[in-house]
Amino acid sequence: MHKQLTSTLALHALPNSFKLARSLNRRIHFHLGPTNSGKTYEALIKLQKAESGVYLAPLRLLAMEIRDRLMEAGVPCNLITGEERQLIPGAKHTACTVEMMNTNQAVDVAIIDEIQMLQDESRGYAWTTALIGAPAKDVYVCGANSVTEPCLRAIKALGEQFDVTHLERKTPLLLEQQGLSGQKYKRANLKGKLQKGDAVIAFSRKDVLTLSARFRQWGYGVASIYGALSPEVRRTESKRFCEGEADILVATDAIGMGLNLPIRRVIFSCIDKFDGVASRRINATEVRQIGGRAGRFGIYDIGYISAFEDDELIHLEHMLTTSDVADLKKLPISPSFPHLSEIANTLHSHKISEVLAYFAERIRIESDLFEIAPLQTQTQLALLVDEYAPTLNLKDKFLLTCAPVGWDKARERDYFLSCLDCVVNNQKKALPNDVSWLSSNSPKHLEEAEDLGKDISLYAWLAHKFPHHFFELDALPALRSKVSRYIEAALLIQAGYRDTSKEMMYQSGQF
Ligand SMILES: Nc1ncnc2c1ncn2[C@@H]1O[C@H](COP(=O)(O)OP(=O)(O)OP(=O)(O)O)[C@@H](O)[C@H]1O
Numbered sequence: 067m068h069k070q071l072t073s074t075l076a077l078h079a080l081p082n083s084f085k086l087a088r089s090l091n092r093r094i095h096f097h098l099g100p101t102n103s104g105k106t107y108e109a110l111i112k113l114q115k116a117e118s119g120v121y122l123a124p125l126r127l128l129a130m131e132i133r134d135r136l137m138e139a140g141v142p143c144n145l146i147t148g149e150e151r152q153l154i155p156g157a158k159h160t161a162c163t164v165e166m167m168n169t170n171q172a173v174d175v176a177i178i179d180e181i182q183m184l185q186d187e188s189r190g191y192a193w194t195t196a197l198i199g200a201p202a203k204d205v206y207v208c209g210a211n212s213v214t215e216p217c218l219r220a221i222k223a224l225g226e227q228f229d230v231t232h233l234e235r236k237t238p239l240l241l242e243q244q245g246l247s248g249q250k251y252k253r254a255n256l257k258g259k260l261q262k263g264d265a266v267i268a269f270s271r272k273d274v275l276t277l278s279a280r281f282r283q284w285g286y287g288v289a290s291i292y293g294a295l296s297p298e299v300r301r302t303e304s305k306r307f308c309e310g311e312a313d314i315l316v317a318t319d320a321i322g323m324g325l326n327l328p329i330r331r332v333i334f335s336c337i338d339k340f341d342g343v344a345s346r347r348i349n350a351t352e353v354r355q356i357g358g359r360a361g362r363f364g365i366y367d368i369g370y371i372s373a374f375e376d377d378e379l380i381h382l383e384h385m386l387t388t389s390d391v392a393d394l395k396k397l398p399i400s401p402s403f404p405h406l407s408e409i410a411n412t413l414h415s416h417k418i419s420e421v422l423a424y425f426a427e428r429i430r431i432e433s434d435l436f437e438i439a440p441l442q443t444q445t446q447l448a449l450l451v452d453e454y455a456p457t458l459n460l461k462d463k464f465l466l467t468c469a470p471v472g473w474d475k476a477r478e479r480d481y482f483l484s485c486l487d488c489v490v491n492n493q494k495k496a497l498p499n500d501v502s503w504l505s506s507n508s509p510k511h512l513e514e515a516e517d518l519g520k521d522i523s524l525y526a527w528l529a530h531k532f533p534h535h536f537f538e539l540d541a542l543p544a545l546r547s548k549v550s551r552y553i554e555a556a557l558l559i560q561a562g563y564r565d566t567s568k569e570m571m572y573q574s575g576q577f
Pocket residue numbers: 099100101102103104105106107108208324326359362363364
């Protein structure tokens with residue numbers, strides 16, 4: 067049965083399923099290089115001048131930034147993400163998140179940004195689809211040089227024309243000789259060492275808030291950016307830093323992609339990051355991507371990287387000099403609904419988790435170019451969907467497994483389940499409540515507000531897939547904006563926590 071299924075699914079023939087792309091005689095231009103090398107800048111000029119085009123973004127934030135940029139340049143541009151469709155009459159340009167690419171609409175120029183995201187376990191497959199299926203005569207592929215080899219092999223196998231431009235950083239990047247706090251970390255040693263244009267990097271929300279509050283007490287204007295903040299809030303915070311209202315930026319690696327920030331020096335407050343399983347040292351890609359943000363071209367002549375402690379600089383130096391070429395031999399692909407439907411028919415199963423598990427574990431493709439992506443997140447959501455919505459049809463179940471939900475976060479999962487309940491019982495679901503504290507001046511609901519922001523995002527996503535059940539899309543922007551305003555105000559006065567994780571480790575003698 068397995069063999070028969072594999073040949074029916076014909077995954078190795080994936081490129082042929084993008085008929086429009088195959089018919090366009092595409093030329094692929096690889097613009098590869100480190101951060102701040104101008105690789106996106108050059109491609110954006112081509113996009114702007116083209117009759118029609120699409121920009122494929124890794125984040126909603128970046129899609130918004132590019133849409134604004136094109137509009138400011140007088141080029142009407144649509145914005146399409148999982149959460150919104152802002153269509154401008156007559157627009158021939160679109161900025162969208164990579165998963166929203168329209169494979170049936172030919173354009174002159176497409177930009178695929180941050181191609182190194184092919185390495186991302188849950189979303190990498192979307193970059194494969196973009197690379198193989200973007201329906202444009204000229205496709206600009208921008209990003210780090212870390213995944214070039216499997217991309218080039220795929221393009222050569224397609225027989226398409228390509229060129230590769232390696233770009234260099236536009237400003238030098240220097241590692242400082244001493245950590246801010248010297249040999250051993252002491253909180254008091256940092257005082258007076260920070261300068262305007264510094265970005266202090268921490269790897270948890272708690273540390274970002276604690277350091278932000280402390281630096282504010284020391285008299286600095288501070289902007290804060292971390293993953294749980296919506297793109298709207300991140301943009302406001304980044305604007306405060308860009309316009310000089312904030313002297314210092316405190317951020318997680320959420321600044322690694324997508325924002326043009328006038329950073330003079332990136333300072334790592336620690337070099338360990340919890341990656342969901344364990345704490346580990348930050349790797350070469352992370353150090354380059356985050357540290358490389360220093361020395362924005364046109365603003366600073368040199369970018370600097372530093373750390374709190376001298377010893378941490380040794381690791382940073384090592385990461386800046388070792389190769390960051392990824393161990394990615396083949397491009398990840400994930401199943402489309404017709405694939406899964408085929409498997410479901412063969413297995414006589416109505417369970418999406420069973421079908422996905424079969425795909426992930428049993429389907430092997432004989433291809434030098436492609437391999438099945440790890441489908442862990444989707445499979446976990448599928449288990450929830452089968453348990454709580456067993457009667458839904460397979461197509462709806464499949465859609466729900468693609469929802470942007472952190473299945474391992476209890477609160478996010480609970481909200482998702484409450485939405486699922488409405489779909490399965492054919493009920494309507496209102497937007498989350500406009501709670502009274504959103505109108506208050508107290509920062510104590512900051513975390514709740516971040517959670518509310520995530521629920522609103524999921525609601526928006528569902529409203530585009532199941533508009534009958536999630537019917538309040540029109541009221542959503544006002545609530546979203548109220549939540550953002552609350553968070554922005556709270557960030558300016560929040561008190562943080564007593565100690566950072568590094569300080570707690572020192573106190574507990576773990577160093
Ligand atoms: N030739 C140029 N003339 C003027 N400004 C430029 C030029 N090239 C790049 N820049 C500016 O330098 C900055 C970095 O450029 P760009 O965003 O293209 O870099 P990148 O290599 O894509 O890096 P990142 O990964 O950080 O986005 C941007 O602010 C961009 O506007």
